[in-house]
Amino acid sequence: MEAFSRVTAVALPLLFDNIDTDIIIPSREMKSVGKTGLADGLFAGWRYTAVGNREPAPDFLMNQPPFDRARVLIAGVNVGCGSSREHAVWALHEYGFRAVIAPSFNPIFRGNCIRNGVVPVQLEADSVRLLGEAARADPLGQQVTVDLDAMTASSGAGSFGFALEEDSRAMLRNGWDAIDLTLQHRDRIAAWREADRAERPWIYLEPRA
Amino acid sequence: MPATLFEKLWRQHRIADLGDGVALIAIDRVMLHERTGGVALDSLSKSGRTVLAPGQAFAVMDHIVDTLPGRSDATKMPTGMAFITGTRAAAHAAGIGLFDLDDPRQGICHVISPEQGIVLPGVTLVCPDSHTGTQGAFGALAWGIGSSEAEHALATGTLRVRKPRTMRITVRGRLAAAVGAKDLALHIIAQVGSAGAQGHAVEFAGDGVAALDIEQRQTLCNMATEMSAFCAIIAPDDVSISALEGTPLAPTGAQWDQAVAAWRTLASDRDAAFDRDIAIDADEVAPMISWGTSPQQSIPVTGTVPRGEAETEANHRRALAYMGLEAGEALAGLRIDAAFIGSCTNSRLSDLRRAAAVVQGRRVAEGIRAICVPGSGAVKRAAEAEGIADTLIAAGFEWREPGCSMCFFAGGESFGLRERVVSTTNRNFESRQGPETRTHIASPELVAASAIAGRIVDPREA
Numbered sequence: 001m002e003a004f005s006r007v008t009a010v011a012l013p014l015l016f017d018n019i020d021t022d023i024i025i026p027s028r029e030m031k032s033v034g035k036t037g038l039a040d041g042l043f044a045g046w047r048y049t050a051v052g053n054r055e056p057a058p059d060f061l062m063n064q065p066p067f068d069r070a071r072v073l074i075a076g077v078n079v080g081c082g083s084s085r086e087h088a089v090w091a092l093h094e095y096g097f098r099a100v101i102a103p104s105f106n107p108i109f110r111g112n113c114i115r116n117g118v119v120p121v122q123l124e125a126d127s128v129r130l131l132g133e134a135a136r137a138d139p140l141g142q143q144v145t146v147d148l149d150a151m152t153a154s155s156g157a158g159s160f161g162f163a164l165e166e167d168s169r170a171m172l173r174n175g176w177d178a179i180d181l182t183l184q185h186r187d188r189i190a191a192w193r194e195a196d197r198a199e200r201p202w203i204y205l206e207p208r209a
Numbered sequence: 210m211p212a213t214l215f216e217k218l219w220r221q222h223r224i225a226d227l228g229d230g231v232a233l234i235a236i237d238r239v240m241l242h243e244r245t246g247g248v249a250l251d252s253l254s255k256s257g258r259t260v261l262a263p264g265q266a267f268a269v270m271d272h273i274v275d276t277l278p279g280r281s282d283a284t285k286m287p288t289g290m291a292f293i294t295g296t297r298a299a300a301h302a303a304g305i306g307l308f309d310l311d312d313p314r315q316g317i318c319h320v321i322s323p324e325q326g327i328v329l330p331g332v333t334l335v336c337p338d339s340h341t342g343t344q345g346a347f348g349a350l351a352w353g354i355g356s357s358e359a360e361h362a363l364a365t366g367t368l369r370v371r372k373p374r375t376m377r378i379t380v381r382g383r384l385a386a387a388v389g390a391k392d393l394a395l396h397i398i399a400q401v402g403s404a405g406a407q408g409h410a411v412e413f414a415g416d417g418v419a420a421l422d423i424e425q426r427q428t429l430c431n432m433a434t435e436m437s438a439f440c441a442i443i444a445p446d447d448v449s450i451s452a453l454e455g456t457p458l459a460p461t462g463a464q465w466d467q468a469v470a471a472w473r474t475l476a477s478d479r480d481a482a483f484d485r486d487i488a489i490d491a492d493e494v495a496p497m498i499s500w501g502t503s504p505q506q507s508i509p510v511t512g513t514v515p516r517g518e519a520e521t522e523a524n525h526r527r528a529l530a531y532m533g534l535e536a537g538e539a540l541a542g543l544r545i546d547a548a549f550i551g552s553c554t555n556s557r558l559s560d561l562r563r564a565a566a567v568v569q570g571r572r573v574a575e576g577i578r579a580i581c582v583p584g585s586g587a588v589k590r591a592a593e594a595e596g597i598a599d600t601l602i603a604a605g606f607e608w609r610e611p612g613c614s615m616c617f618f619a620g621g622e623s624f625g626l627r628e629r630v631v632s633t634t635n636r637n638f639e640s641r642q643g644p645e646t647r648t649h650i651a652s653p654e655l656v657a658a659s660a661i662a663g664r665i666v667d668p669r670e671a
Contacts, residue, residue, distance in 0.1 A: 028620030202460035
């Protein structure tokens with residue numbers, strides 16, 4: 001995962017609540033088993049005029065320059081609700097998004113963001129609206145900066161602090177792989193499992209394959 | 210200090226404190242499906258890592274497989290076969306158990322897990338599927354994760370988890386005979402909202418929950434996902450423990466007795482404090498149905514589509530336009546194109562039994578496409594033995610092979626453009642069941658009754 005410290009970019013304000021992962025990447029756009037080849041399907045239902053075609057829907061903001069170059073998404077409450085599909089974040093990242101600003105996040109989506117170099121920026125609804133409305137009115141003049149050192153999201157509309165637990169912040173800033181971090185606890189995990197096996201032997205099934 | 214059930218399971222599984230509210234939590238069971246699990250196994254093997262405990266991991270074919278009779282690895286969904294063959298090969302290579310397409314035990318992951326005794330009270334169970342909380346109905350700590358986290362759980366036997374807050378939803382009194390867990394769930398979601406339980410581990414409690422059978426409990430926990438709960442849990446009792454006794458992977462003999470003794474201690478202490486505590490009166494729950502594009506946009510079937518409020522006006526207008534409805538309009542009487550019974554929410558034997566009771570001796574209305582997809586091979590065989598399948602088929606329902614089927618549109622089978630569908634599934638999102646489909650989610654009884662009428666009806670009047 002790439003390390004992240006700060007991004008300044010055009011922001012795409014989609015100020016709807018409950019933007020679900022089916023909207024971010026419809027199931028029909030998840031065509032391959034891997035994590036790539038998804039950017040074309042990002043927001044497909046809103047972005048194209050009909051299912052299956054690639055004709056840009058003119059009224060969808062991301063199709064209107066300079067919003068097509070956005071790297072920060074600004075959304076309403078409960079962004080990323082619905083399906084656990086990590087493809088939603090893989091698609092956002094592949095398209096170029098590096099941060100999502102919203103008043104609240106679905107927990108699975110939030111975890112997926114952190115593991116893929118997309119910063120989840122949770123702000124008060126009023127702050128989100130201020131940043132979003134400014135970005136919409138003047139996308140180039142009101143570019144948004146998300147800074148993981150200062151822990152702020154800012155534009156000409158204002159600067160707002162946000163919080164992130166240290167574990168996630170460290171992973172994002174350093175581009176660390178969570179599995180590598182956890183394997184540093186390998187001995188503790190093994191000791192825990194051994195002690196637990198004595199107490200709950202029924203947990204430890206033999207492989208059947 | 211008195212502790213909640215969640216807190217007890219959290220402490221028991223906490224291997225290390227990682228600071229700032231994050232802990233390294235031991236994972237007892239990992240389930241995978243071919244949609245999001247294959248990619249986790251693939252990525253794991255590409256990074257040169259192996260599965261720490263293959264005996265504790267299971268792969269299932271449910272999301273992409275066709276549910277048409279005579280199905281094979283080839284799917285209606287373009288490129289679907291690659292997910293199936295890829296997951297099969299990866300599961301074999303990793304040495305984990307696989308419930309393959311031709312396996313009589315195959316079915317939807319959350320339906321087959323308790324049938325096989327994969328889920329047990331007190332276990333931590335994760336799956337890259339948002340409805341994993343369904344399995345909390347057995348007193349397990351079960352939650353949905355992404356593919357990267359699945360890879361992490363497979364490789365390390367753990368997850369790094371930010372501790373959720375706790376929320377108790379107490380259901381006071383019993384549900385009326387004509388309403389069930391799906392109505393209760395939609396009633397709660399309509400009250401608390403789609404983000405109403407965000408960041409919370411939800412415990413369902415109260416005599417109204419204790420009175421639910423084990424399948425209804427799974428429906429209730431399943432729908433907690435639609436209020437963004439981290440997980441849902443119901444303390445184990447005779448109902449859930451006896452449902453698991455004798456299942457293939459449950460402990461046996463002396464170990465069963467030892468396990469049951471441990472499970473009996475799994476309950477929130479009487480004075481345990483929850484971060485949030487809400488109460489629901491069961492007698493206020495009516496048959497429910499969604500009108501919009503979020504499960505929170507649900508109303509009693511006797512109601513009318515509400516008007517938007519200032520702060521949600523944009524969402525409200527969008528949902529109305531999408532659904533082809535107007536504020537003030539009654540849902541009952543609205544013509545439908547199709548009816549769907551299935552999914553991890555409502556595809557168990559008792560769901561199908563209730564649907565069959567409604568359609569017994571009647572016919573699906575002219576021009577209505579009606580589909581029933583049992584949740585597992587075991588459910589299908591039991592429904593056939595009991596005559597449920599015959600009843601549904603005689604009424605004009607398609608009778609399918611087990612799987613997730615048309616709960617979501619993956620590019621293959623779908624309901625047609627802008628078709629209006631009543632569905633026992635969990636999501637009414639835009640284009641969820643097909644291009645611009647207008648999905649109304651409801652109970653099996655309401656869906657069955659509406660299929661017969663050809664329009665949305667109150668099942669109490671069917």
